[in-house]
Amino acid sequence: MKKATKVMALAAAMVMLACTLTACGGSSKGGKLTFGTNAEFPPFEFVTSEGVIDQYDGIDMAIAKSIAEQNDMTAAIENMEFDSLLVALQNGQIDAVIAGMTATDERRETVDFSTPYYTATQVMIVKEDSDIAAAADMADKKICVVQGYTGEVCVNDMGYPYEAFKKGTEAVMELVNGKCDVVVIDSATAQKYVSDNEGLKIVEDASAFESEEYAIAVQKGNTELLEKINKSIEAMLADGTVNELAVKYTEAVAE
Numbered sequence: 174m175k176k177a178t179k180v181m182a183l184a185a186a187m188v189m190l191a192c193t194l195t196a197c198g199g200s201s202k203g204g205k206l207t208f209g210t211n212a213e214f215p216p217f218e219f220v221t222s223e224g225v226i227d228q229y230d231g232i233d234m235a236i237a238k239s240i241a242e243q244n245d246m247t248a249a250i251e252n253m254e255f256d257s258l259l260v261a262l263q264n265g266q267i268d269a270v271i272a273g274m275t276a277t278d279e280r281r282e283t284v285d286f287s288t289p290y291y292t293a294t295q296v297m298i299v300k301e302d303s304d305i306a307a308a309a310d311m312a313d314k315k316i317c318v319v320q321g322y323t324g325e326v327c328v329n330d331m332g333y334p335y336e337a338f339k340k341g342t343e344a345v346m347e348l349v350n351g352k353c354d355v356v357v358i359d360s361a362t363a364q365k366y367v368s369d370n371e372g373l374k375i376v377e378d379a380s381a382f383e384s385e386e387y388a389i390a391v392q393k394g395n396t397e398l399l400e401k402i403n404k405s406i407e408a409m410l411a412d413g414t415v416n417e418l419a420v421k422y423t424e425a426v427a428e
Contacts, residue, residue, distance in 0.1 A: 206241040206248055208389075209267035210234070211255040213319075213340045215365045216422035217273040217291075217387075226250050232422045233271045236290060236415065240389075240405040254339060255321040259284055262392060269391045269402065273359060275323050276388040285393055287402045289386035290415050295324050296363045297376040298348060298356040305355055308381030314354035317344040323385055324357035331381075345370065361423055 210233060212218045217233045224230035225238050229250045241248035251267050258270045262284060273293070276286040299305045305314065308331065316335040318325040328335045336353065338344040345366045347353040358366075360375070367373045389406070391399050409415045 204246050206237075206244070206246045207251055207268045208237045208248060209251045209253060209258045209261050209270045210237075210272040211258065212250075212252045213255075213342065214273045214322075214359070214362055216361055216419075218271075220252075232291070232415075232418045233273060235418050235422075236406070236409065237271050239409060239414070240402055243405045243408070244401050255319070259390065262390060265392070268398065269389050271389045273362075273387050274390060275385040276390075280390070283393065284390040285395065285399055286388040286390055287399060288406045288410075289388045290406050290410065291387040291419065292384050293387060294360050294377070294379070294384050295327050295357055295382040296360045297378070298345065298358065298363050298366060298373055299354065299376055300348065301372050301374050303354065303374075303376075305376055307376075308378040311355055311357075315352070317347050317353040317356045319344055319358060322358065324359070327382060328357050341366065345373075348373065361419075364423060 210218045210229070212220050212229055212231075214231075216231055218229060218231040220228050221230045222228070225234050226248050227250060229252070234250070237250070238248045251261065253261060255272060258267075258272055258274070259280065261267050262270050270284075274280075276289060280286070297305060297308070297311070305311060311328075311331075311333055316328055316333055318328055318335050318337050319341050320337040320339050325335070325337055336347070338347070341358060341362060344353075344356045344358070348356050349370050349372075356366075360377075363375050367375055389402055391402065406415075
């Protein structure tokens with residue numbers, strides 16, 4: 174009887190310890206929701222002196238913070254290379270990915286995506302005196318893209334040779350310094366780079382670049398977290414929060 178009592182006491186202690194470590198029904202990381210991002214994609218995510226989550230700011234960061242708060246959790250950010258995000262997610266290093274990431278069929282094979290929260294298009298950044306007026310005009314030009322971004326996928330699908338950089342700023346500096354003719358990147362981010370660098374302009378080509386939907390990625394089968402994220406996103410879409418953030422940050426980076 175004493176032995177059984179000891180076993181029961183030990184079991185109860187283990188349950189209490191487990192509850193302490195997992196915040197009893199909260200995140201497996203004690204009430205912290207860790208998002209992976211690549212903070213090189215303004216206005217969605219970038220580093221600043223005072224961000225909404227530590228030094229990280231932008232549309233995505235504000236959304237991430239709101240999602241965590243709506244679920245009584247604290248948002249944390251892991252900043253890494255874009256190509257490493259889904260690997261880190263699958264390895265359990267992070268809980269979710271929010272990085273201006275397009276929900277493609279290929280990515281859906283390895284992760285689950287939330288309700289889309291933003292629709293974007295790809296554009297071309299060129300010098301003001303450039304003769305590039307459409308995507309077809311890039312055929313004989315030197316093209317720069319950001320590694321892993323949708324712009325790279327689009328240019329690759331067109332069959333054009335290109336040079337890929339890890340950061341958008343690096344690609345744009347190639348253009349500013351006359352080392353390339355065009356940078357293909359997301360429209361909102363393009364506005365930031367054009368406003369920051371004199372002598373550049375944006376060229377659109379709706380017939381060549383289809384719209385894309387940004388969504389948050391979670392581990393395959395993590396329906397509990399996905400439902401929480403979806404509920405928060407849908408609420409922010411319904412009350413206009415996402416649209417307000419998009420306007421706020423797009424206008425801010427354009428100043």
